[in-house]
Amino acid sequence: MKEQLKIIYELGKVRISLPIALSALTGYALFTGHIDGKGWLLGLGVFLMSCSSSVINHWQERKIDAQMPRTKNRPIPSGRISANGALTLAIILALLGSLILLLSNPVMALILSWVTLFFYNAVYTPLKKISAFAVIPGSMVGALPPIIGWAGAGGDPTAEVILIVASFFFIGQIPHFWLLLLMFGEQYQEAKLPSLNQLFDDVQIKRVTYAWVLTTIASAFLVIFFVIGNRFIMFLLLFYIFYLLSSITMSVFMQKEFKVRSSFYKLNFLYLFMMIFLIVDSIVRT
16 A cells, blocks of 8 residues: 555655645635635645646656656556556546536636646647757646636636736746756756757856746746735745845856756745745735
8 A cells, every 4th residue: 555655656746746736726825815625625626637647747758767767767667557557547636636626616727727737748748859948838837827726716817916926937937847957968868858968068058047047036026026015025035036046146157067956946945935925925915
């Protein structure tokens, strides 16, 4: 039983699916000013849909995973679960997630959840076998969950506030994926996948990555000044952004080697802090 749960945990990419559910809760709290039982059900539904999408991704990339040291021990290539078994699990998770969303929230939340799954599994995953720039359309995966939460609470998905927040997560996904490609570029080449190293030299990669980080920070400023109302929360986010910007700037321009892994984690903390502080700001304002 313990081994089976571990397999489900790995296939569902729980460490990624939980923040996706949190971003949906962020959108919900932004509209309602609180998180009630309906909000938690929405978060659970989005979590299960995200897990299903991740399992499908494992199934789609099982042959490539077997070729890379980083992924060869994943459940399917290692033989801990069959490809058909993983696909069955994905269907079960999608059905459960869809049922929860359908019964507890407006149908728009369910539709947008399936759109998100489509972008990840039918757009980003096949496209990354063709181009290292697949991350750009694939970034819709990061932009849609807050809109799911907002729509699940009864909000208009085209409202200015939620589009500003979604834009931050859309733009932020690009350096997130790009830094991942930088960390594992050699392994991607071994698996015959497009890599940034094939397109740019080290100096160009650092500059382009830095430009995307600056764009992410600019979009964070929009959220801070046009969405968040609490001044203390604004100060905390601005303080972290200053730290993030100064550390990455030094890494790019003043150090011989660009610290990719460190920059990756620091950037991810910005996304996490933004979600938490948006929820807190929404609650304290009511």
